[in-house]
Amino acid sequence: MATRRSVLGDAHVDRAETNKSPFDVDFQRFIVEGAWGSVWSRPGLTKRERSLITIALLAAGGHHEEVAMHIRATRNTGATPDDVKEALLHVAVYAGVPAANSAIKVAKDAYAAMDAAAAEGGKP
Structure with missing residues (x-):
């Protein structure tokens, strides 16, 4: 989440978090873990x-x-x-x-x- 915030900014991430619903909570977790936690956080x-x-x-x-x-x-x-x-x-x-x-x-x-x-x- 720190990488996501550093790239997209707190306001964007706060809006996304506020707008989460039971329908997309799994998708949001997938984005945070996969895109931001894995790929964007790599050192290469x-x-x-x-x-x-x-x-x-x-x-x-x-x-x-x-x-x-x-x-x-x-x-x-x-x-x-x-x-x-x-x-x-x-x-x-x-x-x-x-x-x-x-x-x-x-x-x-x-x-x-x-x-x-x-x-x-x-x-x-």
Whole structure:
């Protein structure tokens, strides 16, 4: 859970925890243990590297809400907009232009929301 909080932020994790129900409690446990406890906590890659890989894979799969969430998480992982731009160029070559095109729109919207929130003194 500490890794999840360090990447996604306390506000996101608190919302997810508050919104848990008997229907998805097992799924939430699976995410925490599998993704955050096992994969994201391994020593082989930095959080920045994992962030870029995650964004590229989510973009390739067309998982737009998750792309936006992980774009917002870049403020905690150290991945820059230029890093993300390069990753999405790879998506275009290896997963297709439509996947990258959609992800670029999602990323632009997420960065715009982050910029607007920062201008207001908060985080989205």
